[in-house]
Amino acid sequence: MTEKTISLPLNRRHFILGASAALFAPSVSVFADDVPVSLDGYRVLTAGKTTASLLGKDSSATPVWAYNGTNPGPVIRVKQGEKVKVRLINKLDQPTSIHWHGIRIDNAMDGVTGLTQEPVKPGESFEYEFIAPDAGTYWYHTHNRSWEQLARGLYGMLIVEEPDASKYRDLNLVLDDWRLSKDGSIEEQSMGELHDWAHGGRLGNVLTVNGQPGPVFDVTTGEQLRLRIVNVANSRIMKLNIADHDPWLIALDGHPVTPRKLKKGDLVLGPAQRVDLVVDAKLKSGTKSPIQFVSDRQKIDIATINYVTGELATPAVFTRPSGLPVSMPHSGFNLEAAKTVDLNMIGGAMGNMDRAMLGGKMLDWRQLVKAKRVWAFNGIAGDLDKPLVQVRKGETVRIDIINDTAFPHAMHLHGHHFTVVTRNNMSVAGRVWRDTELVYPDEKVSFAFLADNPGKWLFHCHMIEHQAGGMMTWIDVA
Numbered sequence: 170m171t172e173k174t175i176s177l178p179l180n181r182r183h184f185i186l187g188a189s190a191a192l193f194a195p196s197v198s199v200f201a202d203d204v205p206v207s208l209d210g211y212r213v214l215t216a217g218k219t220t221a222s223l224l225g226k227d228s229s230a231t232p233v234w235a236y237n238g239t240n241p242g243p244v245i246r247v248k249q250g251e252k253v254k255v256r257l258i259n260k261l262d263q264p265t266s267i268h269w270h271g272i273r274i275d276n277a278m279d280g281v282t283g284l285t286q287e288p289v290k291p292g293e294s295f296e297y298e299f300i301a302p303d304a305g306t307y308w309y310h311t312h313n314r315s316w317e318q319l320a321r322g323l324y325g326m327l328i329v330e331e332p333d334a335s336k337y338r339d340l341n342l343v344l345d346d347w348r349l350s351k352d353g354s355i356e357e358q359s360m361g362e363l364h365d366w367a368h369g370g371r372l373g374n375v376l377t378v379n380g381q382p383g384p385v386f387d388v389t390t391g392e393q394l395r396l397r398i399v400n401v402a403n404s405r406i407m408k409l410n411i412a413d414h415d416p417w418l419i420a421l422d423g424h425p426v427t428p429r430k431l432k433k434g435d436l437v438l439g440p441a442q443r444v445d446l447v448v449d450a451k452l453k454s455g456t457k458s459p460i461q462f463v464s465d466r467q468k469i470d471i472a473t474i475n476y477v478t479g480e481l482a483t484p485a486v487f488t489r490p491s492g493l494p495v496s497m498p499h500s501g502f503n504l505e506a507a508k509t510v511d512l513n514m515i516g517g518a519m520g521n522m523d524r525a526m527l528g529g530k531m532l533d534w535r536q537l538v539k540a541k542r543v544w545a546f547n548g549i550a551g552d553l554d555k556p557l558v559q560v561r562k563g564e565t566v567r568i569d570i571i572n573d574t575a576f577p578h579a580m581h582l583h584g585h586h587f588t589v590v591t592r593n594n595m596s597v598a599g600r601v602w603r604d605t606e607l608v609y610p611d612e613k614v615s616f617a618f619l620a621d622n623p624g625k626w627l628f629h630c631h632m633i634e635h636q637a638g639g640m641m642t643w644i645d646v647a
């Protein structure tokens with residue numbers, strides 16, 4: 170399904186190196202679980218340059234950009250309904266911002282440079298303040314020159330806890346895909362290159378989990394674990410296998426779903442997507458079991474579940490997990506009365522785009538290539554001067570998407586969660602609410618959502634190179 174989008178083969182050598190290093194890697198995570206709150210009530214995130222041991226402790230460290238000096242940045246862990254205050258300090262030498270991906274947030278705090286805020290200049294700071302209305306697994310990341318800043322490591326996990334403490338133990342997995350040079354540094358020559366932008370994006374040759382080549386998660390027989398997984402890669406779709414375990418799916422993009430067992434091949438995360446799984450630790454102590462990245466050509470161990478000796482005095486009863494509480498209001502969602510808008514995706518390599526509008530002018534393909542805008546929505550190559558559609562607060566909006574390109578796209582709507590109502594003209598049973606969804610080549614997919622949050626909401630492909638290359642528009646909720 171995605172093989173044709175892979176322009177660089179995953180480098181086996183790095184993975185073998187990663188896997189053997191994993192045997193000796195300590196099971197501690199290198200990034201902090203929550204940021205201390207300062208006296209004035211802010212969690213401080215400092216964006217700056219540092220290094221990370223992406224290839225393991227014995228290999229040369231990779232210069233990265235990071236929040237508070239670690240890759241990934243620290244987990245931000247808050248309570249549902251809590252007022253979250255974060256001070257971003259920019260110690261990079263280019264402007265930046267933070268977007269709180271998936272949070273139904275006040276528009277002014279959404280972090281989109283050029284739409285909701287000015288970029289935060291080097292040496293300056295910006296204070297974000299918002300309520301996190303829904304519990305779940307979210308993440309935060311840069312939203313300025315993301316094709317560069319995300320590729321260099323500016324992201325972290327954001328966990329909003331349910332009010333009643335979870336009975337599961339959290340294991341957090343932040344998955345990234347890096348394109349590194351032989352010396353272990355981030356490959357820079359191709360960064361921002363049109364070839365990737367017009368194909369499957371910047372696909373890497375090294376996978377990390379929590380900034381490590383193969384972390385080991387110690388577990389005890391009898392535990393029930395909650396795996397919170399986020400794919401922060403610029404463009405790689407990740408198919409995973411939690412070997413020897415039969416995980417329950419309990420949430421998608423932070424939003425609870427009716428718990429169900431995942432079938433083989435069902436665990437697929439497009440860029441920016443999250444899943445929450447319940448995993449019953451039911452193997453014998455002393456067992457090691459891999460978490461694998463799966464492609465058509467290979468299976469790569471990216472982490473290990475390590476059963477330590479002994480078992481819980483009172484083992485959990487491994488029954489179907491009860492569903493998580495849903496807080497997102499969908500009352501008022503009315504598909505019959507929806508305002509409908511078409512969104513035709515064209516462009517990219519092997520596509521059929523011969524012209525598109527840019528800056529109010531019609532450009533031919535050659536001019537578009539020169540301007541590095543090689544994708545378009547409804548014939549417009551990423552201009553933000555006009556919204557895709559203007560709606561009233563409280564309206565239901567339906568977007569009929571046609572992917573007339575040769576690539577899958579991970580469409581992300583800011584500030585709202587949407588539901589897929591039809592796929593290839595077949596209606597989709599059951600409402601699943603997400604903030605990011607994959608739309609495959611030649612698919613027709615209809616999204617619908619309740620526009621209950623006023624503001625300017627970006628709607629874009631989260632294959633970051635596609636976004637930069639024109640797959641970006643916004644919705645105006647008045």
Ligand code: C2O
Pocket residue numbers: 268270310312441581583627629631
């Ligand atoms: Cu995850 Cu527009 O962002």
Ligand code: CU
Pocket residue numbers: 576577578579630631632635636640
């Ligand atoms: Cu895309």
